[in-house]
Amino acid sequence: MTKADRSIAAQFKEKLIQKGLEQRLQKIQTAPASGAQVGGPDISEAFTRFDRQPGYQQVHLMQEGAERFGVKSPFFHVHQGTAGAHSAIEGRRVINFGSYNYLGLSGHPEVNAAAQAAIAQYGSSVSASRIVAGERPLHRQLEKALADFYGVDDALTFVSGHATNVTTIGHLLGARDLILHDEYAHNSIVQGALLSGAQRLTFPHNDLNALETLLRQQRRKAERVLIVVEGMYSMDGDFPDLPRLINLKKKHQAWLMVDEAHSFGVVGATGRGIAEHFSVNTHDVDIWMGTLSKTLAACGGYIAGEQALIDNLRYLAPGFLYSVGLAPPLAAAALTALTILQKEPDRVHTLQERGQYFLEEAKRQQMDTGFSAGYAITPLIIGSSLQAVRLSSQLLEQGVHVQPILYPAVPEKQARLRFFLNVEHSPEELRDSLVMLKAYAS
Incomplete structure (x- = not known):
């Protein structure tokens, strides 16, 4: 088997696993509680155990999926200091796109x-x-x-x-x-x-x-x-x-x-x-x-x-x-x-300038920015939850922190990386982050 054949086979296997996980997740969300019946002589464990609840099963299934695909969870990162345009995660300084600190006033x-x-x-x-x-x-x-x-x-x-x-x-x-x-x-x-x-x-x-x-x-x-x-x-x-x-x-x-x-x-x-x-x-x-x-x-x-x-x-x-x-x-x-x-109204002006620059640069690189008006929030539609998680992980390894938004929070084909901009992001940081994302996504 050639290298290309192995790559195609791996991708096919990945899609099968992902499809299976999606079907199981949909079944959890739509099925009654474990098919249990009310009114019998005994109360079903579906109504007494937390690990039998649909919510927990959904969380467990997502964790299982992450393990199967060999990706780290992109959630609950520990920030060691103020999270603004920059932050520190696991002792490393990162460009931070995961904060609502739009005007840089938290930590001012x-x-x-x-x-x-x-x-x-x-x-x-x-x-x-x-x-x-x-x-x-x-x-x-x-x-x-x-x-x-x-x-x-x-x-x-x-x-x-x-x-x-x-x-x-x-x-x-x-x-x-x-x-x-x-x-x-x-x-x-x-x-x-x-x-x-x-x-x-x-x-x-x-x-x-x-x-x-x-x-x-x-x-x-x-x-x-x-x-x-x-x-x-x-x-x-x-x-x-x-x-x-x-x-x-x-x-x-x-x-x-x-x-x-x-x-x-x-x-x-x-x-x-x-x-x-x-x-x-x-x-x-x-x-x-x-x-x-x-x-x-x-x-x-x-x-x-x-x-x-x-x-x-x-x-x-x-x-x-x-x-x-x-x-x-x-x-x-x-x-x-x-x-x-x-x-200091210049903070607002600068943030809006950064937002427009980021949106225009993303579009120039032919990225799907959805409905974004180019203010402080721009999503980049990836189209696959797994790919969004992987890209988030790869970017973090290179010092860029951005959170993925995954199915079922959004439809599977609308999975995205959501960029929150900060007045203190420089144009160079915005451009370089997009170039890096484009390289990994290609």
Whole structure:
């Protein structure tokens, strides 16, 4: 057998193994719990053992697949220091494309100093919910700064970005209501909709004609209707047509919620998000949501909007009312990061320039960039989960850290390497990383 024959045989074997693993995974996801029956004299182990649960079996199968193909897990790498444009993994300095630290403010000396000062004055925790344990000045200072940034009445901060969506949507909507969201909506949006008990319908990604059809068909069947979109979609790096969304929500008397987790500080001439990008009035969006963990270099989430909305959430939303308040060092870090964002708009300009350069260079090298608009997120579609994992591993060996997104998170033919850009990435690092990827992928 020639070398070429052996290579073809190895590839064929690999495809057979991968196909088998995919079929087993699909069977796990669609089959009832181990075919167990309820109502018999004995309770099946399928309902009592964690290792018989579909979730664990799915994880175990993916680990088995990695072992069979001889690839290392690309997940849970330990970063030995601040993860910005660069990081250290296993004692080696790497170019880092796996962080949401878009403006390089996590680790910024002023942000660190503010967090340290807050710990010294207020401690590391407020130790209970704010309604019980009281507030610290930093809480209201941050919320006022966020409200002013959006030009709305008020804002409220939560200890988790994910929980912000879950508790806000879950609290505001009920069984007689309808939630319409983009099919690519974040898990937190979906979980909030499920918690609410409202009817939940999806529309194809950024297809506002389909959304309009749903509104025409369904609006009169519900009391309250909430449309939820994202300001920047984290898997694809694109964004919706906000002016048209505003027209639709007004025409059909619905609420509009925009999740700005990835667009805040990234989109718009001065980083004020998708409203600034489209030059729309921020009051035309009913609920602004965002996170503190990306451009704002802390952890948590926020809702901004009219006073009645914020007062409702402040006194009644379970995820705020029954949760510990935002830790003082996190509030201080986010407030300082927001101040720097406004004081140094060149950070936003530079990030946008880097994003456009990366997108154009990737396209020049004939890479599939999906829907990316060339801001801080650009996926490179690989088309095979196994190939995406291998490329991620090979790049890491050469000092480039980028995470793969695999089936079933995305369809198998849409497996990708997802690049998160940072203002401190140099054009040379962006170009060289793409050249290296192209060489390994060829």
